[in-house]
Amino acid sequence: MESGLAAEIGKRKPFESLRQEAFLNLVRTHEQLASEVTRLLKQHSLSDAQYNALRILRGEGEPMQTYQIAQRMITAQTDISRLVDRLEASELVERERSADDRRVVWVSLTSKGKAVLKQLDKPLSELHETQFAGFSDQQLRTLSKLLFRARQSEAKDNSE
Numbered sequence: 103m104e105s106g107l108a109a110e111i112g113k114r115k116p117f118e119s120l121r122q123e124a125f126l127n128l129v130r131t132h133e134q135l136a137s138e139v140t141r142l143l144k145q146h147s148l149s150d151a152q153y154n155a156l157r158i159l160r161g162e163g164e165p166m167q168t169y170q171i172a173q174r175m176i177t178a179q180t181d182i183s184r185l186v187d188r189l190e191a192s193e194l195v196e197r198e199r200s201a202d203d204r205r206v207v208w209v210s211l212t213s214k215g216k217a218v219l220k221q222l223d224k225p226l227s228e229l230h231e232t233q234f235a236g237f238s239d240q241q242l243r244t245l246s247k248l249l250f251r252a253r254q255s256e257a258k259d260n261s262e
Contacts, residue, residue: 165208
């Protein structure tokens with residue numbers, strides 16, 4: 103029995119290149135793994151991006167400016183202000199204008215935001231353990247290095 107992406111999607115002809123197959127494998131894997139995370143987050147009325155912003159704030163441990171949150175996001179956010187608006191409306195973050203410079207707005211995690219993250223810590227950790235249960239620690243380190251390298255290759259190509 104044939105295995106691999108081609109068999110999984112019922113592709114009859116070979117891929118145009120190994121690079122195309124690797125890319126499509128990456129996309130397919132991302133979609134499957136990310137959809138599981140998305141379902142878990144939806145149970146807490148959060149999007150992936152909202153969760154990411156909350157985790158950034160918790161990790162920093164102190165208020166941050168909106169642009170600082172945007173810089174650290176895993177996925178690019180074109181409208182970080184709107185994302186923070188939604189988090190504020192849900193009472194997961196609060197904003198405060200700087201006394202020194204009224205143009206500066208600080209965003210901080212509320213106790214409700216911390217509580218939501220705490221509720222998600224264990225189920226999300228368990229989900230990741232399940233998703234990657236078939237890999238050894240060395241395989242996971244190798245996978246992470248290869249994925250990082252793929253992003254570095256693209257960044258290098260785009261800067262030339």
